[in-house]
Amino acid sequence: MTNRSELTAIILAGGKSSRMGEDKALILIQGVPLLQRIYKIAEDCAATVYVVTPWEQRYQHILPPNCQFIKEAPLFAGPLIGFAQGLAQVQTDWVLLLACDLPKLRVEALQEWANQLDDVRTSAIATLAHHIKGWEPLCGFYRRSCLPDLNEYINQGGRSFQQWLNQHPVQVLPLTEPGMLFNCNTPDDLANLN
Template sequence: MAQVTALILAGGQSSRMGYDKALIDVEGTPLLGRTCEVALACTPTVKVVTPWPDRYQAVVPAAVTFVQEQFLPQEVPQSHGPLVGLAQGLAQVESEWVMVLACDLPHLKAAVLQTWAHQLESLPPSTLAYLPQLKGRWEPLCGFYRQSCLPHLEAFIQTGGRSFQRWLDHQPVTVIADADPALLFNLNTPGDVASLQQMTSASGKI
């Protein structure tokens, strides 16, 4: 398997949720901690990119380190966005490939991510990202990026770009075939949390 570093992005404002979704309890574990555990099953090098490392220190495994995310001087936090967080995280990575995960994916499965990671070595050298795509839109926070995409990303950000979709549409991306939409279910609103609870009650487990 290709050498991989995991970056977990936890810099969002959770404005639609109304409270910090990284700390939502899922089967007795805060969601961010659960995501870290899944990532550690795939690679020993896991970093959480966040402006608030002190907030999350107690909920992540001891092996996890933090990248202190900095808000850009000209921006308010609400306009900062995960694309900037990704760039700041990539700048702290030395491995060829980076597994990037949102902190709010309760259905993540280590076995699936491990399968995808094993496929990285078969990709052409020109591929800068390996991502799922649903209904014609990239799923940018559950997939893999080459660390070498950083100059392209920084140039896009410097022009004011903040949209993953716009940036990825102009990059050599390989689609992860047959990605399960359930794996990509994320928690953005209280309604999403209610749906997760209903699914958990119906199945008895995540």
């Protein structure tokens, strides 16, 4: 059983949102900005929450005053580098990584997963849902201890979560509600939400 105090969450909010045409983090879903919604869920799962973004000021007003930002550089280096910068701050053995564009995320499902972290085999660097195209890297759990290897992969020029994950044992998370990981990338995705 992994307590909230034993888990850190990292939310990535530094993407281009080029397909959406406006910042996805600020899009209102039932009146609530998407990043605020994800932050609340993260907070319910993890005692410490980091938001990795170059735009702290843009999001300050929708997040609690004690929110911890990690200002990434350079701009648009991609999610893998944003994750590595966040992971460098993490003090707990496990970290929950979340994208900011998951409007159907359910806190109960994440907590259920978090409760199973003690059972993940020690060789696995992460535990993630899996689908036909590969891993779901932006909603799942990583061991803090994967950081040196991740940095080495990045230093060698690697930028792909899938490629990095395929080099290591990863344990499958049972995804009982596949709709939960619905990724809101385009105006059409947004229109089809309900």
